Amino acid sequence: MIKISADQINHKVGAPYYLILGSDPYLQHYVQTELRKSFLQKGFDEQLTFVIDNQTDWTAIYDSCQAMNLFSANTLIFLDFGEGSLNAAITTKLNTLSEVLTPGIALVITLNKITKSQENANWYKALSDKLVVVNCTTPDTLQLPQWIKNHLQQQQMTIEPKAIELLCYYYEGNLLALTQIIAQLKLLYPNQSISYDEVENNINDSAIFTPYHWTDAMIANKTKRAIHILQQLKINEFEPLILLRIVQRELILMINLKKGLQQKSLKQVFDEYKVWQNKRTIYTSYLNRCDINDLFNLLAKLTEIEISLKHDNQARIWDAMFNLSMQFMGLDKC
Structure with missing residues (x-):
C-alpha cells in the first residue's frame, strides 16, 4: 500500500486500485479527473460511476466486473460514497466485490473517512498490496x-x-x-x-469555517482569527443556537477539567475526558490562563444570550456572540 497526498497523484498513476480519503470537494474532483485521464490513456475506455448508499444495486456493479465490453476489455469503476460512510452491509458487498475483480478492472473508491477497524475488512486487505490511498483532506491552517x-x-x-x-x-x-x-x-x-x-486588489473573503475552527481559535487565544471565523459564520447564516450549544459543551468541559485538576494530574484529567492529543497543548494553555469563576461567568453569559435568542431578538444576537468571543479569550471580563 502506498499513501500519498492529492498533489502527488500524477506521480503514482498506474496502480489498479485507489482509495480517495477526505471530504475536500476540490481535491476529490482533481484526483478523480487525473485518474480518469490516466486510465483513458491506458485503454480503459469504459468508465462507470456508482453512487454508494443503502439502495445501491450491487448486482449491476458485480456484472460490470464480469461482462466483457465489445470494444474494450478494460473497465474503470468509480464507487462514490458522497457524504455516506461504511457500514456492515456495505462492507460485506465490498468483500464480495474484491473477490470478483479481474486484471482488466480498475477500481477507485471515494470515501470521507475509514476507521482502523474498517481497515481490517477482507476487501481492504485484498486490495492493499496494489492500493494507493490518496489524502483529500482539506489542508488546515498550518498546512x-x-x-x-x-x-x-x-x-x-x-x-x-x-x-x-x-x-x-x-x-x-x-x-x-x-x-x-x-x-x-x-x-x-x-x-x-x-x-x-x-x-x-483582487481577493474577496471566501474562507469556509466550521464552529470548531471558531472554538479552537478562542481556546488558542487567536483573537483576529476567532473574530474572522465568527464573521464568516455570520455571513454564511450559520444557526446561532448551534454555535451556542458547541460553546456550551466546551465551557462545561473546561469547568470539569479545572475541577479535576484539583485532585489529578493534567494527563489523568485529559485521559478521563478523552481530550484529543492534538488539542491538549491549547487546552493546557487555556486552563493555565483562565479562572474557574470566569468560566462560570461565561456560562451565565451564554445562558443570557440563549434566552434573548428564544425571545426572537435576532437583531443583536451576533453582537452578543462577538462579545462572548472576546470574553472567552479574557479580553472582556463580565
Whole structure:
C-alpha cells in the first residue's frame, strides 16, 4: 500500500486500485479527473460511476466486473460514497466485490473517512498490496501555506510570501475559490512575481469555517482569527443556537477539567475526558490562563444570550456572540 497526498497523484498513476480519503470537494474532483485521464490513456475506455448508499444495486456493479465490453476489455469503476460512510452491509458487498475483480478492472473508491477497524475488512486487505490511498483532506491552517507554495510551483508562478499569508487568511477551507483566484492572478500578471498589493486588489473573503475552527481559535487565544471565523459564520447564516450549544459543551468541559485538576494530574484529567492529543497543548494553555469563576461567568453569559435568542431578538444576537468571543479569550471580563 502506498499513501500519498492529492498533489502527488500524477506521480503514482498506474496502480489498479485507489482509495480517495477526505471530504475536500476540490481535491476529490482533481484526483478523480487525473485518474480518469490516466486510465483513458491506458485503454480503459469504459468508465462507470456508482453512487454508494443503502439502495445501491450491487448486482449491476458485480456484472460490470464480469461482462466483457465489445470494444474494450478494460473497465474503470468509480464507487462514490458522497457524504455516506461504511457500514456492515456495505462492507460485506465490498468483500464480495474484491473477490470478483479481474486484471482488466480498475477500481477507485471515494470515501470521507475509514476507521482502523474498517481497515481490517477482507476487501481492504485484498486490495492493499496494489492500493494507493490518496489524502483529500482539506489542508488546515498550518498546512495551507505549503499547499499554496506547491500549487504555485506547479503553475510556475511566484507570489510574495506576505501575499501567500493573505491568501491563507481569505481562502482557508475553500480550495476551489483559492485555485480560481490563483488562476485569475496568473492571467492578470503573467511572467512576473506577483506582489502583495496585486493580490490584495483582487481577493474577496471566501474562507469556509466550521464552529470548531471558531472554538479552537478562542481556546488558542487567536483573537483576529476567532473574530474572522465568527464573521464568516455570520455571513454564511450559520444557526446561532448551534454555535451556542458547541460553546456550551466546551465551557462545561473546561469547568470539569479545572475541577479535576484539583485532585489529578493534567494527563489523568485529559485521559478521563478523552481530550484529543492534538488539542491538549491549547487546552493546557487555556486552563493555565483562565479562572474557574470566569468560566462560570461565561456560562451565565451564554445562558443570557440563549434566552434573548428564544425571545426572537435576532437583531443583536451576533453582537452578543462577538462579545462572548472576546470574553472567552479574557479580553472582556463580565
